[in-house]
Amino acid sequence: MTSYAAFIGHQPALSTVEIAALLPDFSLRKQYKDVVIFDTSLSLNQEFLDLLGGTIALARSVTEQSIELQDVPALLANELKGGKRSKVVFSLRSSGVSPRQLHGLYRACKQFLKRQGQPSRYVGTERKAASAVVLHEHDMLNGKRNAELALITDPETGDIWVGRTVGAQDVDAYSKRDIEKPVRDTTVGLLPPKLAQALLNLGVFAVRTRQQKAAKQTAKFTLPVLTVLDPFCGTGVIPMECLLRSWDVLASDASQKAVNGCTKNLDWLRKERKIAKKDATSDVWKQDALTPFALKKLPDIVVTETTLGPPLEKRPTLKDVQKLRTENDALQVAFLQNAAATLPGVPLVCTYPVWYSSKQPEFLRRVWDEAAKIGYSPALPVEPPETTERISLLYRRPGQFVGREIVVWMPAQ
Numbered sequence: 001m002t003s004y005a006a007f008i009g010h011q012p013a014l015s016t017v018e019i020a021a022l023l024p025d026f027s028l029r030k031q032y033k034d035v036v037i038f039d040t041s042l043s044l045n046q047e048f049l050d051l052l053g054g055t056i057a058l059a060r061s062v063t064e065q066s067i068e069l070q071d072v073p074a075l076l077a078n079e080l081k082g083g084k085r086s087k088v089v090f091s092l093r094s095s096g097v098s099p100r101q102l103h104g105l106y107r108a109c110k111q112f113l114k115r116q117g118q119p120s121r122y123v124g125t126e127r128k129a130a131s132a133v134v135l136h137e138h139d140m141l142n143g144k145r146n147a148e149l150a151l152i153t154d155p156e157t158g159d160i161w162v163g164r165t166v167g168a169q170d171v172d173a174y175s176k177r178d179i180e181k182p183v184r185d186t187t188v189g190l191l192p193p194k195l196a197q198a199l200l201n202l203g204v205f206a207v208r209t210r211q212q213k214a215a216k217q218t219a220k221f222t223l224p225v226l227t228v229l230d231p232f233c234g235t236g237v238i239p240m241e242c243l244l245r246s247w248d249v250l251a252s253d254a255s256q257k258a259v260n261g262c263t264k265n266l267d268w269l270r271k272e273r274k275i276a277k278k279d280a281t282s283d284v285w286k287q288d289a290l291t292p293f294a295l296k297k298l299p300d301i302v303v304t305e306t307t308l309g310p311p312l313e314k315r316p317t318l319k320d321v322q323k324l325r326t327e328n329d330a331l332q333v334a335f336l337q338n339a340a341a342t343l344p345g346v347p348l349v350c351t352y353p354v355w356y357s358s359k360q361p362e363f364l365r366r367v368w369d370e371a372a373k374i375g376y377s378p379a380l381p382v383e384p385p386e387t388t389e390r391i392s393l394l395y396r397r398p399g400q401f402v403g404r405e406i407v408v409w410m411p412a413q
């Protein structure tokens with residue numbers, strides 16, 4: 001087993017669970033607010049990080065021995081493959097290390113390398129780690145010549161974990177596909193592509209659990225190839241993420257406007273990213289998700305952001321919530337019944353609305369009571385670090401009156 005550290009974003013529970021969802025032998029070591037340290041036997045790299053919505057950078061351990069900060073320059077020198085004539089480029093990324101300590105470390109590293117006759121340059125600052133663009137530009141992630149070290153100090157024990165960064169998130173690529181796509185519909189709520197990725201990763205877990213297939217013994221992480229159905233596709237954020245991982249996708253929506261928008265967005269993505277139909281198929285049609293699905297072949301998984309209800313301009317009262325909840329619960333129950341009847345044996349990854357009327361989040365209720373009778377039980381790959389008091393995850397952006405509850409429904413039969 002090798003240990004890895006994932007530097008995670010503002011949804012720590014979801015970020016941790018989506019990693020566990022992709023790795024059959026995931027074993028959690030430490031969970032901090034901004035970092036999760038875990039073990040796996042699989043070799044992970046930039047390609048793996050590109051699948052994750054919630055991880056900003058991923059580092060692989062370089063030593064399991066206990067170290068002090070003064071050991072860092074030698075460890076760094078070990079990772080760099082320099083030549084005396086030209087400068088090597090390095091950077092440090094950290095958690096639990098003060099900017100002052102980090103500043104001292106940069107200098108110590110530079111001096112150490114200089115004494116070895118190796119000129120060097122560091123990128124990033126003691127307050128902000130180097131951006132993904134800079135790391136890629138200087139070839140710092142592929143083990144060839146330059147490197148970034150990641151240092152994590154345990155606030156309780158003072159133990160230091162040290163690794164080499166092997167992947168960094170390309171933030172610009174997300175904004176490009178989110179903002180530049182031709183059709184956006186702010187009236188139905190905008191699903192961030194990163195959240196769509198996390199939902200698909202939960203889908204990988206659900207399919208693996210359902211098929212009870214031991215993952216193939218490989219040294220390198222490999223992504224299974226799946227066919228996904230999104231029956232509330234809207235403008236197609238989930239279908240777009242499917243195409244980006246070369247998965248076949250089936251998408252439907254009750255609204256013709258959504259069907260047109262999703263089709264346009266998928267066509268745009270195919271052109272932008274040169275995704276040929278022979279590599280990943282897509283089929284988009286109009287259908288009420290409460291009416292029977294008549295598919296030639298069942299999908300492996302349903303991944304969908306079901307309707308959140310009307311957008312809210314202001315904080316809803318408890319009375320508002322009761323009305324919204326009754327309507328939404330009825331739709332969700334009818335959808336589960338339809339899925340059980342016409343998509344038998346297919347697991348579902350769904351998001352449900354969560355209303356914030358006061359401090360207490362207000363969840364759907366009836367669908368949770370009825371699910372077992374319909375034939376579904378909830379599942380997650382690991383117990384999340386913070387829970388919704390049931391087997392689900394929460395996603396909410398600050399200030400939103402409607403958040404999302406994420407649930408993986410496993411069919412009973």
Ligand SMILES: C[S@@+](CC[C@H](N)C(=O)[O-])C[C@H]1O[C@@H](n2cnc3c(N)ncnc32)[C@H](O)[C@@H]1O
Binds near residue numbers: 288
């Ligand atoms: C929250 S939006 C999904 C947004 C989507 N994830 C996107 O990328 O744009 C919910 C969608 O469900 C659709 N919808 C609502 N009720 C439906 C039903 N009964 N059957 C199918 N689609 C429905 C709406 O038209 C809307 O496009």
